Amino acid sequence: MEKHTCSARMNQPGPWEYKENLDTWEQRGPDKCCSFCGSLSPESFLEVLTKATLDDSIMIEPSTKRYKYYIKRIGFEGECGIKFYTWHLPDEDTEQFKEMDKMYRVAIVESKKRAEKYYGKIIENIRKDAGVIE
Numbered sequence: 001m002e003k004h005t006c007s008a009r010m011n012q013p014g015p016w017e018y019k020e021n022l023d024t025w026e027q028r029g030p031d032k033c034c035s036f037c038g039s040l041s042p043e044s045f046l047e048v049l050t051k052a053t054l055d056d057s058i059m060i061e062p063s064t065k066r067y068k069y070y071i072k073r074i075g076f077e078g079e080c081g082i083k084f085y086t087w088h089l090p091d092e093d094t095e096q097f098k099e100m101d102k103m104y105r106v107a108i109v110e111s112k113k114r115a116e117k118y119y120g121k122i123i124e125n126i127r128k129d130a131g132v133i134e
């Protein structure tokens with residue numbers, strides 16, 4: 001199996017081994033995820049970003065931590081990757097990074113529109129259930 005070194009392993013304090021090439025990309029449903037930190041692989045994140053530009057059921061949500069993004073798939077049941085950590089971004093001068101950056105810009109705009117609709121409906125349902133609105 002292809003090995004890599006998760007930079008979280010090398011840079012964060014923990015009770016784990018500080019050694020290169022201990023981590024693998026594990027298959028979780030449609031995604032490959034880091035065995036150490038659980039992040040989607042760059043390839044899988046690019047796939048998700050690309051889908052999020054077109055597919056209404058996928059949302060990319062920036063978290064309050066600037067290095068973490070959540071991936072939300074509406075109606076998807078089963079195992080899949082749910083987050084991406086920016087320490088798994090490829091180098092900025094690579095084609096892969098440029099492609100991800102381009103897709104991200106579109107995906108985040110589309111995701112915001114979907115999130116407003118999706119969370120708006122949830123809030124509306126809560127209000128209905130509580131009898132606040134008809």
Ligand SMILES: [Zn+2]
Binds near residue numbers: 006007008039
């Ligand atoms: Zn990792």
